[in-house]
Amino acid sequence: MLTLVLGRALLSGDKMSSREAVLQFDLHSKFVSTKEYASGLVETINDLAPHLSVAERKDLCFNKLGLKSDNVSEKTYIQSAVEATVCAHFARFFPERFVYEEKVNPPKDVDCSFRVGEFKYNIEVKCADFSKKHAVDDSDGFKIGSLGRLDDYDDLVGNLEDLFSSDGHVLSRQRHMDNNLKDFLISAHEKFASATPDYELNILVVGCDDAMDMQKWYSYLYGAKGLFTVESYSDTSAYDRVDLVLLTNLYHRHKDPATKDKLDGHWRLSEAFCILCENPKSLKPNATFLEFSKTVRHHNNELHAHTVEGDAPDFILKGLAIPSYVATQLQAKGVYYFQPYESEPDNE
Structure with missing residues (x-):
């Protein structure tokens, strides 16, 4: 105590x-x-x-x-911890122009807002419940998942499940959580004002789990039928007030911190792994996005330059970009944004 x-x-x-x-x-x-x-x-x-x-x-x-x-509950605690971590980051660096729970679209409020020079940024924070995902990940047997929505996915998995069971093996479907992200986008959209000037940006921050999980959430935006693509499986007008999604591994950092001995600064967004995901439908000028990008340590440039080595087709290699970058460019050099799996070598 x-x-x-x-x-x-x-x-x-x-x-x-x-x-x-x-x-x-x-x-x-x-x-x-x-x-x-x-x-x-x-x-x-x-x-x-x-x-x-x-x-x-x-x-x-x-x-x-x-x-x-x-x-x-743990779900409520982690959601609140992620919210507090994000808000505290901007309160720490922009204390004079930070507002907690501002009502930018009354009576609804966002988690926080802050200003940098002439620019204003409205921040809404969401975090999914990953308990069912962990239950599948921790279960015995083989796992299968997809990046984005594939038309023949259910038929393919059904055939594989029959094949595996005939050999006495178990094949489990990994959690597909794009509907969670869709709900987050729609909820954030409703909290943002219907019209904002060019110098104001509406940002949804999403707390994610491990590196492969972040790859999946990225694919929910930009993969097959992704929510930020022209072929989106959902009506994009329901969340077009969201200019930017910031994916961060703060869920991973707040989940069971006693087991994350390689991590420091669990409560600091500046120590988390972040990716900025611009909504292609946003009409805000580049300068507004650029100024926000300076307020958060992110890995967009490094990921863009990273090449995944292997003989697999290009679309498969691109689907491994984030975990590959984390493993080869960070953890291999002793830089830990994520707790390595027990099977991963210790490079220290």
Whole structure:
């Protein structure tokens, strides 16, 4: 059990109920499992504290994160932790022009907004529940999945399932979660204003799992019938207010932190693995996107330059770009954005 002291920064304006509002309580959360992780939590909340009322601090700590009574599910905790990590990043670097839960499309609010010079960025954060995915990944037998939507996928998998079962083996379908992303896009769309100027960008941040999972979420946008393609399986007008999707592995970093001994800075977006995914239908000028790209450490340029080695067809190699880059250009050099699998060699 740890005692946390949160929110020493002075509040101002209508956020101020006293000159200094401090939350002090004993930590009871099975999800905060190491002292280093708890230290990052304190730093994150203290970065946000100057921008939150006392009621909002209590809501974040006690209702969303369940730090005092351990009264939330893992799904709720991780969603809230990812939200807090993202918001704290922008509050830390742009404190003078940061707004927590701004109502950009009243009565709905986004998780945060901030300004850089003449530019404004509205941020909505989502994180899927990966428990069913982990159940499949951890099960015995062979696994099969796809990148994007394939017309003959169900027939192909059905035939393979019959073939595997006839040999006494089990073939499991990996979770396809593009409908989750579609729901996130539509939900974010409804929180953003119907019209925004060229210098304002609407951004959906999505918390993802491991490197291969991030490849799949990227394919949900740009793969076969992807949500950001002209052949999208869904009506793109339902989420065309979303200018940019930021994929980040913050779910991976907040899930079971005690088992992620290779990772540092679980609570820092700057230590996470990020990819920027522009909506091709967005009409915002390049300068607005470029300025935002400077506010987040991302790997778009490196991924674009990375070549996947192998004799497989090009479309297959491209479908391995992210895990290949992570393994050969990062982990092979001792750089860990992801916890390596137990079977992966330790290069240290």
